Amino acid sequence: MCLLAKADDCECKKNVIEGLTAIIKTNFSIVSDLKKQILDRAFTELTINPKFLKETPMPDGSVQKIDQGASLRIASYTLLKNLFELGVANTDEVNLIID
Numbered sequence: 578m579c580l581l582a583k584a585d586d587c588e589c590k591k592n593v594i595e596g597l598t599a600i601i602k603t604n605f606s607i608v609s610d611l612k613k614q615i616l617d618r619a620f621t622e623l624t625i626n627p628k629f630l631k632e633t634p635m636p637d638g639s640v641q642k643i644d645q646g647a648s649l650r651i652a653s654y655t656l657l658k659n660l661f662e663l664g665v666a667n668t669d670e671v672n673l674i675i676d
Contacts, residue, residue, distance in 0.1 A: 590622065597615060602659055612660075630643070
């Protein structure tokens with residue numbers, strides 16, 4: 578959790594979330610006492626982070642924006658989905674995703 582909170586690299590954050598997802602799917606009791614922090618961090622990573630948007634100039638003078646944080650948000654959705662399937666995340670928390 579410390580690495581996830583401190584990391585500035587999108588790929589590093591994604592790897593931490595995917596690791597948490599694997600732990601949750603196989604042995605949730607290891608991280609059960611961190612449930613609230615995991616949920617909070619997963620919801621935090623669902624938002625679009627402007628520092629993960631890369632602007633690339635095109636030959637015609639326009640600028641293409643590439644969202645490098647999309648894989649991080651997908652990993653966060655997967656983590657939340659697994660928590661919901663285990664019954665750890667309640668429906669009120671899942672409704673926050675929809676909003």
